[in-house]
Amino acid sequence: MVLTSVWETRGQSRAPSDQTLPGRAEVTVVGGGLTGLTTALLLARAGCGVVLLEARQLGSGTTGRSTAKLSVLQGSRLAGIRSRQSAGVLRSYVDANREAQAWVGRFAEEHGVAFERRPDHAYANGESGRRLVDRIHGAATDAGLRTRVVDDVALPFPTYGAVRLDDQLQLDPLELVTALSDAAVAHGVQVVEGARVHSVKGRGPLRVLLADGRELATDRVVVATGMPMLDRGGFFARMTPARSYGLAFRTPGPAVDGMYLSVDPPSRSLRTAPGTDGDHLLLVGGNGHTTGRTSSELERVEELRRWTAEHFPGADETHAWSAQDYLTHHSLPYAGPVLPGSDHVLVAGGFAKWGMTNGVAAALAIAGQVLGGHQEWASAFRTWSPREVRGLARGAVANGEVGVQLTLGWLTPPRRERGSVVCTHLGGVVRWNDAEGSWDCPLHGSRFDSDGDVLEGPATCGLRTKTTKTMDEEQA
Ligand SMILES: Cc1cc2nc3c(=O)[nH]c(=O)nc-3n(C[C@H](O)[C@H](O)[C@H](O)COP(=O)(O)OP(=O)(O)OC[C@H]3O[C@@H](n4cnc5c(N)ncnc54)[C@H](O)[C@@H]3O)c2cc1C
Ligand code: FES
CATH class of the missing domain: 3.30.9.10 (D-Amino Acid Oxidase, subunit A, domain 2)
Structure with missing residues (x-):
């Protein structure tokens, strides 16, 4: 079954992106959802030379399939944060979301994006x-x-x-994506769609390597892909x-x-x-x-x-x-360095289904870190802080569950006999999704279409051990 969101059939018209990869960029933003686009726009407005690399099409990830409520209330989330964090941290989280909501409201008014x-x-x-x-x-x-x-x-x-x-x-999130992309391009951002990043190597300048073998040199990288594809920082855990x-x-x-x-x-x-x-x-x-x-x-x-x-x-x-x-184990989103003490590679994510405001707040926080600004509330989004490291104990529990899934996947007899279909990220055994006709990994959420090509998640290449016969049997 092809599942298509209500926004995806509305046919937002947008100029096709450039497919040419430049040799060098001051800042490379990876991921063309709300978070990446807002980050690219904020940095370009401040005069940075920005290239945005998107694996598929702009908005084709979670943003284009969001319910797109921009609410600071957020169901039970505020009580959930308060049960794990101090009143001050919760206040910072709320301030961040308020500022992001106001930012989108202003942007929408200025750029003719309808909202209610x-x-x-x-x-x-x-x-x-x-x-x-x-x-x-x-x-x-x-x-x-x-x-x-x-x-x-x-x-x-x-x-x-x-x-x-x-x-x-x-609002309609893809209408917002179109307006953000138009504004970003108008401020000089070079958007390249169909560019899946495989890894980031080296130090000053960094090398951004694409899955198709292309590469570009850059001073900084901002990874706004939901779950980062990088193996540093332990974000999978x-x-x-x-x-x-x-x-x-x-x-x-x-x-x-x-x-x-x-x-x-x-x-x-x-x-x-x-x-x-x-x-x-x-x-x-x-x-x-x-x-x-x-x-x-x-x-x-x-x-x-x-x-x-x-x-x-x-x-x-x-x-x-x-x-x-993606949910985080300390109940707060991330926006900051992938490793402590270095701000050349930054990541944003963990929005727990509230990224329509948190994604924009993460973009504001990252732009502040790159440009030398300061928001009082940004401490709630830190990637490395004592409270975040405390949350890793909870992460260990979730990873115990990941370990169980890994073992179960490999031991289940019928699949093992026929040859397991193995995720190219870290070897999870993928399972057939009977609603979307995809192979979904129970470890860190990589998903592959019925031909084995990457749909989303941290994997950067298609299913390695795909055997057509096995996949046909599963789908029958
Ligand atoms: C069902 C559902 C309903 C939701 N409803 C709401 C809501 O009502 N309100 C709210 O605030 N939030 C909601 N959210 C959450 C919100 O939609 C997301 O948090 C937000 O859209 C995330 O935006 P993003 O830009 O970080 O990620 P995405 O929109 O997923 O963008 C990431 C982009 O990175 C690209 N990418 C991935 N890997 C690579 C790579 N290796 N190289 C290059 N590009 C790559 C992807 O193709 C994708 O386009 C909902 C989420 C879900 C799942
Ligand atoms: S092993 Fe990490 S997503 Fe599959």
């Missing part, structure tokens, strides 16, 4: 969710947000109340790939009044979007899981369909899709 202001709600399905609602409200108000708890939630099914934050933004599902439905009028995200099971995300013919769309998301670790992806999609049919009868499905983002 809506209240966001983090709602409870049950009593434990209600206790979480109260904790979220406490954490949010301590961090300076004007949230309030509401008991009557305007949803067509019972709830146990919600935290509400007014005046948040929602610090992040978990989380996949989830989205559906769009045509509805006679706006089906919900605002944005909604449940804080307890079942996980559901709701928002509206304008249709292309003056009609209304309802976007329903949820049913997430660690990439490559579910018995049937298709069943996750079907269950979301059944839930929508029950609660929004008559909603007419137009799109179904899936995407992944």
Whole structure:
């Protein structure tokens, strides 16, 4: 099944990118999603010579498949951060997201990107969710947000109340990508699509090596690819790939009044979007899981369909899709040096499905590091800090789970006998995704299409031990 997001069929027109790789760049940004594009634009505006390398097309990663709510409320995330971090760190995180949201709002107004202001709600399905609602409200108000708890939630099914934050933004992420790319090119950024980076070597100048054998020399590299493809810094051990599902439905009028995200099971995300013919769309998301670790992806999609049919009868499905983002073990995003003490190679990621603001905040923080600026809140995004290293203990637990997956994959008899299909990143045994017709790695989230070509994740080359017969058998 081909899963296509509601934004991908809207046909944003954009000038084709240059395919010529220059020999040298002052700063090379890797990854043409929201984070990479914003970083490239900010640096180019300040006078840096920037080349942006994108493996596929701009926006074809998570950004083009996002639900694209720009909310500082963020479901249960603020309570989750507060349970692991100090009040000051949470305040910095909230300040970062507020600044990023304001930045996108200003950019959208200046560049004619349509957006809507809506209240966001983090709602409870049950009593434990209600206790979480109260904790979220406490954490949010301590961090300076004007949230309030509401008991009557305007949803067509019972709830146990919600935290509400007014005046948040929602938009079409690919419309934003097009405007960012136009602005970046206008400021001199050279965008090269179809350029998958394999590795970064050397020191001053660095060599950026592409999977197709090309290379360029550069003073700095910013890796904005979700999970970095670099083997330094141990970021594979610090992040978990989380996949989830989205559906769009045509509805006679706006089906919900605002944005909604449940804080307890079942996980559901709701928002509206304008249709292309003056009609209304309802976007329903949820049913997430660690990439490559579910018995049937298709069943996750079907269950979301059944839930929508029950609660929004008559909603007419137009799109179904899936995407992944990366969770960190200390609950905070990253924007900073890949290794301590060196700022020549910087990474950004770990946005936990809140990168529409965190990705922009990471770009602002990285631009500050490159240009010598300073944001008080940027400490919440540090890649190397004592609290981050403490979080690595939690990472060790997740990597214990990675080890179990690695062993299970190699020992499962039927697959082993026929020859396992092995991930080219670090040797995980990939599994067939029955919703998207892809091979997904349960270790760090690399995904490959049915021919074995890389779709996303840290892998930089196609499936090495692919045997056509085995893959055909799996798909049958
Ligand atoms: C289902 C879902 C719903 C979401 N909804 C929301 C939401 O409502 N609000 C919110 O704030 N956030 C949301 N998010 C999260 C948000 O969309 C992401 O955090 C954000 O889009 C990440 O942007 P990015 O630029 O960092 O990554 P991406 O958009 O994934 O961009 C990375 C780019 O790097 C490229 N790339 C990868 N490897 C290489 C390589 N080796 N060489 C060159 N290029 C490479 C990829 O092709 C890709 O284009 C959601 C995420 C998911 C999964
Ligand atoms: S993604 Fe790391 S081993 Fe597959």
